[in-house]
Amino acid sequence: MKHTACKISxxxxxxxxxxxxxxxxxxxxxIGCLKPETQWNPKTIHTLIxxxxxxxxxxxxxxxxxxxxxxxxxxxxxxxxxxxxxxxxVYDGSIHLLVANFVKNExxxxxxxxxxxxxxxxxxx
Amino acid sequence: MKHTACKISxxxxxxxxxxxxxxxxxxxxxIGCLKPETQWNPKTIHTLIxxxxxxxxxxxxxxxxxxxxxxxxxxxxxxxxxxxxxxxxVYDGSIHLLVANFVKNExxxxxxxxxxxxxxxxxxx
DNA sequence: TACTTTGGACTACATCTGTAGGAAGGAGCC
DNA sequence: GGCTCCTTCCTACAGATGTAGTCCAAAGTA
Numbered sequence: 001m002k003h004t005a006c007k008i009s010x011x012x013x014x015x016x017x018x019x020x021x022x023x024x025x026x027x028x029x030x031i032g033c034l035k036p037e038t039q040w041n042p043k044t045i046h047t048l049i050x051x052x053x054x055x056x057x058x059x060x061x062x063x064x065x066x067x068x069x070x071x072x073x074x075x076x077x078x079x080x081x082x083x084x085x086x087x088x089x090v091y092d093g094s095i096h097l098l099v100a101n102f103v104k105n106e107x108x109x110x111x112x113x114x115x116x117x118x119x120x121x122x123x124x125x
Numbered sequence: 126m127k128h129t130a131c132k133i134s135x136x137x138x139x140x141x142x143x144x145x146x147x148x149x150x151x152x153x154x155x156i157g158c159l160k161p162e163t164q165w166n167p168k169t170i171h172t173l174i175x176x177x178x179x180x181x182x183x184x185x186x187x188x189x190x191x192x193x194x195x196x197x198x199x200x201x202x203x204x205x206x207x208x209x210x211x212x213x214x215v216y217d218g219s220i221h222l223l224v225a226n227f228v229k230n231e232x233x234x235x236x237x238x239x240x241x242x243x244x245x246x247x248x249x250x
Numbered sequence: 251t252a253c254t255t256t257g258g259a260c261t262a263c264a265t266c267t268g269t270a271g272g273a274a275g276g277a278g279c280c
Numbered sequence: 281g282g283c284t285c286c287t288t289c290c291t292a293c294a295g296a297t298g299t300a301g302t303c304c305a306a307a308g309t310a
Contacts, residue, residue: 007296009296009297009298010214010297010298011297011298011299012297013214013215026257027257027258028256028257040298040299040300041299041300041301042257042300043299043300043301044298044299044300046257046258046259046300047298047299047300048297048298048299049258050258050259050260051296051297064306065257065258065305065306065307067257067258076226076230078215079215079216079226080226080230080232082211082214082215083215083223083226083227086207086211086215089135089138089207090138090203090204090207090208090211091204095224095227095232095233095237095241096237096240096241096244098208098223099220099224099241099244099245100244101201101204101205101208102208102220103244103245103248105201105205107205107220108220108248112220112221113245113248115221116220116221116224116241116245117242117245117246119221119224119225119228120224120228120238120241120242120245121242123228123233123238132266134266134267134268135267135268136267136268136269137267151287152287152288153286153287165268165269165270166269166270166271167270167287168269168270168271169268169269169270171270171287171288171289172267172268172269172270173267173268173269175288175289175290176266176267189276190275190276190277190287190288192287192288
């Protein structure tokens, strides 16, 4: 698994998500998975796939005329990268600020708060 | 304060941050503030300011030849917008997943974890 | 075997972003 | 008052992104 800090765009993320969920898949299968959620033209999805291959976020298995795509970068890795740059950009790198903002804005349900506390509690112990 | 869902780019955020910190400021002052942190050419900063004005994220006070810029959108508003779209893109909208990932990856110091717990505790009570 | 169909490769194009140069007008210096 | 300089406005330009069309070869079909 490569440790590329490749920038994956908004639209490309959706393609990656499909393949992180299940791979390898053919372009047609990917298009099938994305059809319900997006209104993208199949051509658009082909373009996104091609760009991801070029970025080395995806690779392709060419077996005769069967092209199957699979991720070269892990979801966790990408999430970490994205989170880091997002936190840096918006919250000066402080996850505390982010959560604080969430809490302040009432964007968290009591259940969510409780679940988060449990999560942190587990970590402590 | 307008409720625009204007997309503020990475570089533009830095300009906004300066003005959220203190405003109004002249372009020269903004450039002065950004000089230490960035290696940007003053021209570049002028461009960013102009774009933000066009996006209606900033406004300008023209007093003769004194141009002073100030934010039209609140920092909180922008943070919320950014956070929402980021969470949606990467974590399917779940802040729980984000924090969980942080916790799992040891990206949080025990102090941070403790602070977060306190934050949540306050909210509960 | 010639025709159609299907999917990948390449091309297109507007917009956004990062990065900056050039023109033009007012303010200060000589 | 003219020249210079600072600052704003307009222009530039390459790379990324969203969105999609065209071309071509391989595979199936008649």
